[in-house]
Amino acid sequence: MENNPLKVPVMAELHAQDKTPEYLFWVGCAGAYDDRYKKVTRAFSKILLHLNIDFAILGNEERCTGDPARRAGNEMLFQMMALMNIEILNSYNIKKIITICPHCYNVFKNEYPELGGKYEVIHHTQFLRQMIDQEKIKVENDGYVNKMITYHDPCYMGRANEDYESAREIIKELGADLIEMRRNKSSALCCGAGGGQMFKEAEEGDKEIFIERTEEALETKAEMIASSCPFCMTMITDGLKYKNKEEEIFNYDVVELLANSMGL
Amino acid sequence: MLEQIIFILAFISAFGLFFFRLYRIYRYIKTARPLKLKYRFKRIIRLLKIAIAQSKVFKNPLVGILHAFIFWGFIIINIEMLEIVIDGVFGTHRSLAFLGGIYPLLISVFEFFAVAVIFACVIFLFRRNALKLKRFWNKEMTTWPRTDANIILIIEIMLMCSILTVNAADSVLASRGHPHYPDVGAFLVTGLIQPLFTGMSDSSLVFLERFAWWFHIIGVLIFLNYITFSKHLHILFSFFNIYFTKFDPSGKMMNMPSVTNEVKLMLNPSAEVPQPSAEAEAGLFGAKDSQYLYWKNLLDAFSCTECGRCTAACPANITGKKLSPRKIIMDLRDRVEETGSKVLKQGKNFDDGKDLLSLISPDELWACTTCNACIEECPVNIDPVAVILDLRRYLVLEKGLAPGQLNAMFANIENNGAPWQYSAEDRLLWTENLSFKTK
Numbered sequence: 001m002e003n004n005p006l007k008v009p010v011m012a013e014l015h016a017q018d019k020t021p022e023y024l025f026w027v028g029c030a031g032a033y034d035d036r037y038k039k040v041t042r043a044f045s046k047i048l049l050h051l052n053i054d055f056a057i058l059g060n061e062e063r064c065t066g067d068p069a070r071r072a073g074n075e076m077l078f079q080m081m082a083l084m085n086i087e088i089l090n091s092y093n094i095k096k097i098i099t100i101c102p103h104c105y106n107v108f109k110n111e112y113p114e115l116g117g118k119y120e121v122i123h124h125t126q127f128l129r130q131m132i133d134q135e136k137i138k139v140e141n142d143g144y145v146n147k148m149i150t151y152h153d154p155c156y157m158g159r160a161n162e163d164y165e166s167a168r169e170i171i172k173e174l175g176a177d178l179i180e181m182r183r184n185k186s187s188a189l190c191c192g193a194g195g196g197q198m199f200k201e202a203e204e205g206d207k208e209i210f211i212e213r214t215e216e217a218l219e220t221k222a223e224m225i226a227s228s229c230p231f232c233m234t235m236i237t238d239g240l241k242y243k244n245k246e247e248e249i250f251n252y253d254v255v256e257l258l259a260n261s262m263g264l
Numbered sequence: 265m266l267e268q269i270i271f272i273l274a275f276i277s278a279f280g281l282f283f284f285r286l287y288r289i290y291r292y293i294k295t296a297r298p299l300k301l302k303y304r305f306k307r308i309i310r311l312l313k314i315a316i317a318q319s320k321v322f323k324n325p326l327v328g329i330l331h332a333f334i335f336w337g338f339i340i341i342n343i344e345m346l347e348i349v350i351d352g353v354f355g356t357h358r359s360l361a362f363l364g365g366i367y368p369l370l371i372s373v374f375e376f377f378a379v380a381v382i383f384a385c386v387i388f389l390f391r392r393n394a395l396k397l398k399r400f401w402n403k404e405m406t407t408w409p410r411t412d413a414n415i416i417l418i419i420e421i422m423l424m425c426s427i428l429t430v431n432a433a434d435s436v437l438a439s440r441g442h443p444h445y446p447d448v449g450a451f452l453v454t455g456l457i458q459p460l461f462t463g464m465s466d467s468s469l470v471f472l473e474r475f476a477w478w479f480h481i482i483g484v485l486i487f488l489n490y491i492t493f494s495k496h497l498h499i500l501f502s503f504f505n506i507y508f509t510k511f512d513p514s515g516k517m518m519n520m521p522s523v524t525n526e527v528k529l530m531l532n533p534s535a536e537v538p539q540p541s542a543e544a545e546a547g548l549f550g551a552k553d554s555q556y557l558y559w560k561n562l563l564d565a566f567s568c569t570e571c572g573r574c575t576a577a578c579p580a581n582i583t584g585k586k587l588s589p590r591k592i593i594m595d596l597r598d599r600v601e602e603t604g605s606k607v608l609k610q611g612k613n614f615d616d617g618k619d620l621l622s623l624i625s626p627d628e629l630w631a632c633t634t635c636n637a638c639i640e641e642c643p644v645n646i647d648p649v650a651v652i653l654d655l656r657r658y659l660v661l662e663k664g665l666a667p668g669q670l671n672a673m674f675a676n677i678e679n680n681g682a683p684w685q686y687s688a689e690d691r692l693l694w695t696e697n698l699s700f701k702t703k
Contacts, residue, residue: 008692008695027691029682029684029686031694032682032690032694033682033691038694041694042694042695045695059691060689063681063688064677064681068673068677071517071656072666073659073661073666074666075520075523075550075657075660075661076523077674080678081681083527083528111519114519155637160514161513161515187577187640187641189582189637190637192583194635195633197633199672200670200673201669202585202631203585203586203627204627205585206583207583207584208583209580209582212583213579
């Protein structure tokens with residue numbers, strides 16, 4: 001367990017002990033490799049461990065879901081990744097998956113079933129909202145009370161899967177003032193990273209999409225911009241840097257705000 | 265008698281041409297790939313909500329009510345068409361007047377909607393041509409689409425004016441006791457504009473009434489055929505389009521079973537996979553032209569009224585990129601008008617030196633973020649993203665033409681199992697140096 005000091009349980013190890021955890025926590029590539037989003041992964045793991053949730057991660061056995069390949073037209077690569085992942089997931093007899101990425105969420109929930117991977121799929125905002133509703137999570141400090149927070153809807157939680165409220169419920173639970181951007185919920189503007197855009201330069205145009213969206217967020221005069229997607233996190237962070245606002249306005253995933261307010 | 269014969273001939277030939285053209289479009293749509301859709305009661309409910317109650321147009325309440333005037337007006341005033349047809353065939357006049365006291369009430373409702381339609385059309389013309397709303401002037405809105413929109417609005421205004429003229433002239437004649445024009449009671453609107461006509465002689469009023477009546481019915485018959493070549497076809501096709509929309513979350517991409525078989529064989533050469541269907545063998549991966557898309561995509565194209573709500577919501581278009589979801593759908597319709605008859609005559613593999621990608625450039629396709637804002641905005645449930653993604657699939661799977669950076673991403677996923685160049689061995693690094701309070 002040398003390189004695993006947080007004692008986040010790993011599926012293969014539990015399997016060796018004949019244990020099958022209730023949940024698989026699917027970390028995702030951004031959650032594992034992106035320096036900024038690793039903090040989100042940690043915040044969420046702390047909450048899971050704090051609540052004594054029976055879960056494990058795949059660790060070294062996790063692979064890209066194939067989502068960016070599929071949306072960039074490479075169906076062959078997507079299905080290769082999907083079939084390999086499904087084989088691993090099914091071999092561990094996994095029934096419930098929690099993911100901190102809306103793109104992974106969408107693929108697991110909507111696209112793996114046709115290929116033989118049928119799971120109950122839960123986005124971390126949905127899981128946290130359940131925990132709040134069941135009163136398992138209690139906000140312990142008032143660090144965010146009356147703070148002005150705006151929420152950016154990830155396309156793949158919002159329009160793609162019509163969950164606009166889970167993340168907002170969490171922000172309200174913190175006692176913060178939720179202010180909406182001009183374009184919000186079903187008419188929210190994309191951050192610009194979906195459909196494979198995360199991995200390429202934008203096509204020629206007048207402006208970058210992430211700048212347009214960041215400006216919209218800044219218009220609200222909110223002190224913090226919350227989101228729940230690793231790609232949105234990258235884009236909005238870049239936008240804040242571009243506008244020289246990275247020292248004044250902060251960009252968080254809702255789970256980070258919640259973990260802070262729980263004193264974790 | 266002559267009038268009746270002309271009427272019957274005009275009526276039959278106009279509807280004959282109309283149904284002939286509709287059948288043609290139906291056959292064109294069927295040239296695309298098959299797609300089985302289950303009947304569900306939900307479809308009817310959704311149709312009532314989105315088509316009849318206009319729920320998506322009402323997102324903007326002001327425009328919603330104006331559009332609803334025209335839409336509900338169109339449906340209700342068509343009841344009056346029933347009387348016009350009976351009168352035309354039998355040479356009668358106001359054949360439904362036997363309904364008694366309810367008749368003038370009915371005509372008054374028609375007249376209210378006629379005025380509402382004129383009002384809405386005038387405002388719409390103003391918004392398009394004077395206010396120059398941006399979405400009516402995007403690049404793809406070239407001369408023809410803009411003219412088409414104006415023609416539709418002007419014809420609708422003329423049709424409504426002619427029906428009001430018929431009623432006004434008719435009621436003045438009736439009040440004078442003219443034998444052919446029975447007094448059936450006062451109407452809401454023409455009761456008010458009657459004074460304009462009272463100075464005219466009986467014979468000029470009869471001429472005016474006949475002229476307006478013929479103008480209206482011939483106008484309707486011409487318009488009926490015009491719409492099949494126009495964006496106005498949405499008045500008919502949007503019902504079908506909404507009815508046939510999938511119920512899956514909009515984030516779900518259409519699967520490609522032919523690829524699943526190939527991948528299964530690749531991962532395990534002895535795997536048992538079903539024999540490829542004839543359709544999969546003949547087809548190619550993704551779509552390069554209309555016949556390789558699904559029929560629902562083609563129905564989408566014929567249902568589009570080029571309102572541009574999709575393009576106005578598209579993040580790529582907002583930030584000045586070439587992509588416009590409306591253009592994708594307009595190009596598709598233009599292309600189907602070409603490919604439809606060719607596929608019917610020469611089969612799927614005909615070659616006219618062109619394909620859908622001659623109209624839609626890679627720059628447009630690669631600018632899409634698949635955010636689904638266009639799908640969300642479309643009042644008639646058109647899905648431009650599905651077309652974009654199937655064209656991307658063709659570019660990548662058949663042509664190997666992905667942008668370089670995306671090819672690098674593919675290579676990373678293939679080699680490292682992640683879109684970035686990191687080793688799977690490093691997937692646990694985030695757990696280092698982390699402490700937290702236990703319960």
